[in-house]
Amino acid sequence: MRSPPTPAAETAEGVRVSITLPERYLTPDDIAALFGVPVETVYQWRKKRTGPPGFRVGKHLRYCPDIVHSWITAQMQADISQTV
Numbered sequence: 001m002r003s004p005p006t007p008a009a010e011t012a013e014g015v016r017v018s019i020t021l022p023e024r025y026l027t028p029d030d031i032a033a034l035f036g037v038p039v040e041t042v043y044q045w046r047k048k049r050t051g052p053p054g055f056r057v058g059k060h061l062r063y064c065p066d067i068v069h070s071w072i073t074a075q076m077q078a079d080i081s082q083t084v
Contacts, residue, residue, distance in 0.1 A: 026063040028054075034068075 031052065032039040045051025046061070052071035054063045 023065070025057075026065060026068060028061050028063075031063055031068070 026034075028039050028042045031042045031054075035042075042051060046054055052063055052068045054061050056062075
């Protein structure tokens with residue numbers, strides 16, 4: 001799997017932030033750790049379709065780092081546009 005691009009965006013305060021994601025598919029535990037939320041929150045986001053989109057591999061839920069990166073960037077841009 002290729003290395004995902006490093007997301008970078010500018011916050012409303014003008015601070016540049018970047019996030020480095022692993023090169024493997026992410027688990028719900030990885031997503032929870034990334035955002036500092038309980039894993040149950042990750043499952044609720046999926047149920048409500050408000051978090052990053054995931055997919056099933058058999059009974060296991062996984063997230064593509066590239067898609068998570070895109071989702072994070074979109075969330076940051078939406079937040080920035082709301083504060084301007």
